[in-house]
Amino acid sequence: MLEAGIDRDGAPLPTMGAAVNDQNDAEKPTIPEGGDQQPLSKNSQKKLLKQQRYKAKKAEKKALMKEQKKKEAERKRKEWEESLESVTEEERLKLIETRKSLRKERMEKRSGEKEMKKERLMKAKECGQNVIIDLEFSHLMTPTEINSLVQQIMYCYAVNGRCSSPAHLWLTGCNGEMEEQLKRLPGFDKWIIETENKSYIEALQDCKENLVYLTADSENVLEELDLKKFYIIGGLVDRNRWKGITMKKAEEQGIQTAKLPIGNFLKMSSSQVLTVNQVLEILLKFLERKDWKASFFQVIPQRKRCQADLEDNGEEDKAEEENEPKDEQLASKKEKVEVF
Ligand SMILES: C[S@@+](CC[C@H](N)C(=O)[O-])C[C@H]1O[C@@H](n2cnc3c(N)ncnc32)[C@H](O)[C@@H]1O
Numbered sequence: 001m002l003e004a005g006i007d008r009d010g011a012p013l014p015t016m017g018a019a020v021n022d023q024n025d026a027e028k029p030t031i032p033e034g035g036d037q038q039p040l041s042k043n044s045q046k047k048l049l050k051q052q053r054y055k056a057k058k059a060e061k062k063a064l065m066k067e068q069k070k071k072e073a074e075r076k077r078k079e080w081e082e083s084l085e086s087v088t089e090e091e092r093l094k095l096i097e098t099r100k101s102l103r104k105e106r107m108e109k110r111s112g113e114k115e116m117k118k119e120r121l122m123k124a125k126e127c128g129q130n131v132i133i134d135l136e137f138s139h140l141m142t143p144t145e146i147n148s149l150v151q152q153i154m155y156c157y158a159v160n161g162r163c164s165s166p167a168h169l170w171l172t173g174c175n176g177e178m179e180e181q182l183k184r185l186p187g188f189d190k191w192i193i194e195t196e197n198k199s200y201i202e203a204l205q206d207c208k209e210n211l212v213y214l215t216a217d218s219e220n221v222l223e224e225l226d227l228k229k230f231y232i233i234g235g236l237v238d239r240n241r242w243k244g245i246t247m248k249k250a251e252e253q254g255i256q257t258a259k260l261p262i263g264n265f266l267k268m269s270s271s272q273v274l275t276v277n278q279v280l281e282i283l284l285k286f287l288e289r290k291d292w293k294a295s296f297f298q299v300i301p302q303r304k305r306c307q308a309d310l311e312d313n314g315e316e317d318k319a320e321e322e323n324e325p326k327d328e329q330l331a332s333k334k335e336k337v338e339v340f
Pocket of ligand 1: 213215232234259279
């Protein structure tokens with residue numbers, strides 16, 4: 001079941017606050033102290049109330065998860081102690097020894113994996129495919145949407161790190177609320193990525209001809225990935241409220257555009273606009289297998305595709321719905337995003 005906060009497309013779900021209607025207008029938000037004392041308009045009050053409810057719900061959920069984790073640890077500890085009580089002293093020592101060596105093995109395996117991941121990401125930094133997430137749209141998103149985008153970026157980093165051929169990720173135009181939220185992610189300062197306050201057009205002004213904005217509204221179909229190019233994904237969670245915005249931006253900047261070749265391989269039941277993490281995952285899968293069709297079938301959720309395509313591709317449909325950062329998945333991803 002999906003939880004509040006982020007939906008299957010990574011877009012924010014209506015929180016309790018979204019249900020604010022005339023019935024509960026009577027409920028007033030807490031006006032932050034220190035602000036000017038001018039009364040808030042009805043709309044601003046609704047917005048503030050919505051934000052406050054969202055934050056409260058998030059905190060409540062965090063506390064619940066913490067409590068569940070604590071209970072689980074307690075249950076395991078009890079189970080362990082009970083298992084020691086029912087055996088002889090010799091067996092007891094043996095159990096303790098086995099547990100210690102298993103723990104050591106696990107830790108060695110983990111640190112080995114971390115090292116390998118670090119090596120892969122360093123190699124990508126030197127000679128891998130550059131992929132930019134353009135973070136210059138935060139003024140067009142609600143706090144909830146910004147939060148969803150941050151979660152998607154976290155998911156992107158985790159998925160990229162697990163790839164055998166990762167991309168080198170850039171976050172450009174990283175400022176304000178976006179930057180603050182990203183910096184709050186555990187281990188963010190150790191991520192092997194480029195973080196730029198500047199826009200990509202400024203930061204990469206010497207290779208403007210190699211910038212390619214990926215946008216579903218382009219007429220150009222992406223056939224191959226070119227290592228020289230920097231592929232840009234619009235950092236936007238908007239349920240396509242800002243239709244065509246990335247296409248317009250790229251045209252105004254005079255940079256190339258391209259859309260994923262979705263239409264060549266499958267029919268979509270709705271629009272071909274995907275989320276940031278889905279686009280990145282498709283690029284990553286393509287880098288690994290050089291097979292668009294397989295990449296689409298592994299990343300694009302079933303419910304977004306037409307029935308004929310589903311029947312066509314039973315074999316390849318492995319990762320159904322798994323790529324989507326649902327709340328619970330993201331919560332556990334938080335722990336899986338390795339800190340070096
Ligand atoms: C949720 S979409 C944002 C949609 C936004 N209204 C726009 O105009 O781009 C996030 C980003 O993923 C990329 N994207 C989504 N679907 C795509 C597709 N079919 N082909 C290429 N890029 C796509 C685009 O870079 C897009 O900005």
